[in-house]
Amino acid sequence: MDRNHALPQVQLSAESNALRRIDFCAPQSYKGAGFLSIPDLPRVAEEVSAVVSGDGFHWDIQTHFEPSPGSEPHQIMELGLKGRLHLTCQRCLQGCAVDLDEKRRFIFMATESQADDYPLEDEDQEPLVASQQFNLLETIEDEILLSIPLIPKHPEGFCEPHASVFGDGEDDDVPTERENPFNILKNMKKN
Incomplete structure (x- = not known):
């Protein structure tokens, strides 16, 4: 008989504290x-630029046992995450909505x-x-953090580069004359 059919299936609570x-x-x-x-998600909250109504993540998990040659069957966990958070666009330094849709598969080891x-x-x-007090909430948060883009930015053409990153934007067409750094030494020699 298949172990998945012989074992009871427990419905997890949707409350965040129950996932700990x-x-x-x-x-x-x-x-x-x-x-x-x-x-x-306190560690994710540290990364966001703003919390907008509706930001967060829908999660779903399902576990089952798969046979393992020469040992007990291993429990497999399938985790799905779908949601949105707001980060700072690295191009314009304004808020930027980032949508994530991730599927992960884990194997529990003893x-x-x-x-x-x-x-x-x-x-x-x-x-x-695997443990008797496994923190699923922490695992969900880890996967969200790993899925966040290293350099969040708006789609191409949506924003302009921020002036503090690429100059102040004024008189970009007029060439500026740089002061010679050795003029200070020249003036010191005269005195």
Whole structure:
């Protein structure tokens, strides 16, 4: 008999506090979905330029067990994230809405050493260490932070470069005469 059918499936609460302690060592699978606003995600909140109504992330997870040759079946977690946050555009230094839509797959390992030994070549799934008090909220927040673009910016043609980055923008067509830095030394020699 397939272990997925023999094990009970637990419905996770959508409350952020309920996601802080989940027993992924228990012989059961999990399913859940909900919405996390930016204030529910304190590390993400540090990155945003502004919190706009509706900003946050819809999440959904589902776990199941897959057979593993020569050992107990491994629990697999599929995590989906979809949402929006506002960051500072690095081109114009104004607020910029960033939409994220991510799907991740994780494999639970019994120990830290097993997770460390997991092959890096397997890009389809990342190892996590199962625990009786697993912090799923922290994992969701980690994945959002990893998905944020390094250099957020508006789409091409939407904004102009900010003057403080590329000069003040005045008289750009008029060539300016630079002062010779050695004039100071020349004046000192005369005195």
